[in-house]
Amino acid sequence: MRKTSLDMVFELAKQDERIVFIGSDLGAGVLDGFKRELPERFFMEGISEAHVVGMAAGLALEGKVVYINTIATFLTRRCFEQIVLDLCLHQAKVRLIGSGGGVVYAPLGPTHEAIEDIGILRTIPGMTILAPADATEMRRLMPQTVDHPGPIYIRLGKGGDPVITNPAEPFRIGKLFLLKEAVDILIITTGTTGRVALDAAALLDNQGLRTGVMHVPTLKPLDSEGLLAAMAPCPVVVTLEEHVTTGGLGSAVAEVLAEAWLPAPKRFKRLGIPDAFPCRYGSQASLLDQWDLTPQGVASQCLTLSQRANV
Amino acid sequence: MQTSPTSRPDSGRGTQPLDERSRGLRKKIVQTFAAGGRGHLGSAFSLVEMLRVLYDHVLTFDPAQPRSPQRDRMILSKGHGCLALYAILADKGFFPETELWRFCKADGILGGHPEFGKVPGVEASTGSLGHGLSMGVGMAMALRLDRNPARVFVIDSDGECDEGSLWEAALSAAKHRLDNLTILLDYNRMQSYSSTSEVLELEPLADKWRAFGFQVREADGHDVPALRTALTPLPFHPGRPGILICHTVKGKGIAYLEGNAKWHHKSNATPEEIAALFAGLEQG
Numbered sequence: 007m008r009k010t011s012l013d014m015v016f017e018l019a020k021q022d023e024r025i026v027f028i029g030s031d032l033g034a035g036v037l038d039g040f041k042r043e044l045p046e047r048f049f050m051e052g053i054s055e056a057h058v059v060g061m062a063a064g065l066a067l068e069g070k071v072v073y074i075n076t077i078a079t080f081l082t083r084r085c086f087e088q089i090v091l092d093l094c095l096h097q098a099k100v101r102l103i104g105s106g107g108g109v110v111y112a113p114l115g116p117t118h119e120a121i122e123d124i125g126i127l128r129t130i131p132g133m134t135i136l137a138p139a140d141a142t143e144m145r146r147l148m149p150q151t152v153d154h155p156g157p158i159y160i161r162l163g164k165g166g167d168p169v170i171t172n173p174a175e176p177f178r179i180g181k182l183f184l185l186k187e188a189v190d191i192l193i194i195t196t197g198t199t200g201r202v203a204l205d206a207a208a209l210l211d212n213q214g215l216r217t218g219v220m221h222v223p224t225l226k227p228l229d230s231e232g233l234l235a236a237m238a239p240c241p242v243v244v245t246l247e248e249h250v251t252t253g254g255l256g257s258a259v260a261e262v263l264a265e266a267w268l269p270a271p272k273r274f275k276r277l278g279i280p281d282a283f284p285c286r287y288g289s290q291a292s293l294l295d296q297w298d299l300t301p302q303g304v305a306s307q308c309l310t311l312s313q314r315a316n317v
Numbered sequence: 318m319q320t321s322p323t324s325r326p327d328s329g330r331g332t333q334p335l336d337e338r339s340r341g342l343r344k345k346i347v348q349t350f351a352a353g354g355r356g357h358l359g360s361a362f363s364l365v366e367m368l369r370v371l372y373d374h375v376l377t378f379d380p381a382q383p384r385s386p387q388r389d390r391m392i393l394s395k396g397h398g399c400l401a402l403y404a405i406l407a408d409k410g411f412f413p414e415t416e417l418w419r420f421c422k423a424d425g426i427l428g429g430h431p432e433f434g435k436v437p438g439v440e441a442s443t444g445s446l447g448h449g450l451s452m453g454v455g456m457a458m459a460l461r462l463d464r465n466p467a468r469v470f471v472i473d474s475d476g477e478c479d480e481g482s483l484w485e486a487a488l489s490a491a492k493h494r495l496d497n498l499t500i501l502l503d504y505n506r507m508q509s510y511s512s513t514s515e516v517l518e519l520e521p522l523a524d525k526w527r528a529f530g531f532q533v534r535e536a537d538g539h540d541v542p543a544l545r546t547a548l549t550p551l552p553f554h555p556g557r558p559g560i561l562i563c564h565t566v567k568g569k570g571i572a573y574l575e576g577n578a579k580w581h582h583k584s585n586a587t588p589e590e591i592a593a594l595f596a597g598l599e600q601g
Binding site for chain 1: 432433434440441442444445447448450451452453454455456457458459460462463481482485486488489
């Protein structure tokens with residue numbers, strides 16, 4: 007997914023002179039082609055993320071479209087004020103490509119695990135937050151980012167994520183994607199947990215619970231009406247994300263539900279990372295397993311809610 | 318590399334009497350302050366001559382076309398000094414002078430820190446320190462990419478040099494050899510709490526900037542001819558960003574404000590305090 011997004015930046019830059027790339031201190035050889043062919047618009051600025059975001063804002067205010075890539079935690083935690091003031095307040099066309107969304111960097115520990123990136127960015131006026139599910143969706147998404155107004159955060163998964171989106175369905179920022187029709191249960195998900203949701207839905211289908219999956223690649227602006235329409239027929243709604251349950255997709259959907267004044271309340275649960283720093287290393291998969299963010303774990307939670315719903 | 322001057326460049330800073338234009342601009346600043354009942358008066362007063370020289374003699378701009386691509390860009394990174402910026406922008410016709418009298422009012426465009434998109438002539442929203450230089454670096458890089466000869470000026474404060482992001486930006490400006498970028502540093506040696514030497518020592522400040530790859534000049538920040546001379550010619554050195562360290566006096570222009578930390582920011586100014594400010598201006 008990261009390679010696709012960066013390759014797309016290069017492709018788009020070849021067609022659009024406004025496009026500029028900034029890295030902080032990325033791995034050797036990253037975007038060598040860009041550096042070789044468009045050296046004037048390729049910048050490797052060093053481990054100075056706060057400056058990089060401010061510099062990008064300055065470039066954007068002069069008409070450039072700036073793509074930045076570095077590790078998601080450094081972009082979102084360290085540069086929060088630069089994102090709020092330099093980017094969002096100025097509506098600067100800067101695109102933050104955050105590597106390692108969620109616990110991709112599990113072996114590296116809490117300093118590198120972007121578990122609250124969506125939550126903190128979601129509070130900022132004028133921010134757009136995207137979390138695609140796979141590389142093919144990334145390929146469709148990237149061209150939409152060039153002329154979109156204001157700043158954008160693009161959350162990257164691990165890479166090699168299974169393809170679950172429909173290549174024939176055009177991507178549009180703000181659009182919801184129903185991956186599987188729902189009747190009894192709707193799992194709402196974002197980013198790479200779509201695969202887990204689909205597998206959980208299959209398990210539930212086998213038990214006679216017709217479970218759907220809604221993929222929400224645009225977390226902000228959130229299509230609240232579309233979500234409400236999708237949730238309407240389902241007595242059970244579950245959100246699933248590789249993010250803490252405070253502030254992310256689950257919170258956003260809960261806000262929508264709480265203010266919807268539905269005639270009948272939903273059985274609702276947010277599934278995600280608990281409100282605690284990860285205390286183990288291992289792998290992304292082993293942490294997700296620890297938190298029951300697996301097809302079996304998600305199906306089990308949905309089943310419990312469904313049984314309660316039928317009481 | 319320029320060597321450190323043997324005599325202290327700040328000696329005698331701000332001792333010359335202010336001329337009519339400098340006093341007139343300060344009067345506008347006090348009137349604006351009075352309209353809002355608040356503001357960073359001391360921080361604005363130390364800036365007046367720096368801004369005056371830039372807008373009277375250095376910058377290329379057209380108030381009728383504040384976003385003209387040919388304009389020089391001026392970022393007041395120490396956004397809390399905006400009372401002085403507002404006075405000079407109104408003076409130059411970027412907006413009607415009557416706008417000054419709505420300072421910090423709900424329906425005004427002039428707030429306690431300047432905002433891009435609201436105030437014609439303001440290039441960047443500033444107020445949190447340590448942001449303006451990075452934005453200026455980005456602008457200077459964009460202008461170079463576009464083969465645009467316009468220049469970028471950033472006014473930083475001494476207290477702002479406490480911010481790490483400012484030094485990140487300085488490294489970057491030197492790396493990119495941005496000689497279309499010039500910093501004016503308002504070195505009044507006071508920050509909100511106390512003196513810069515007490516809060517966080519900056520000396521040897523000029524040497525720090527030299528070490529970061531800047532061509533450094535120094536001048537009395539209230540001496541208009543000296544500032545004009547110091548800003549001529551530009552760039553200070555081909556292939557190198559420049560910084561003019563302006564030795565100033567916080568609150569310069571009203572005796573009891575000068576070097577007085579209590580006047581860094583004032584809110585809920587009483588009619589008596591405002592009357593005293595006008596009286597203080599008359600006395601110089």
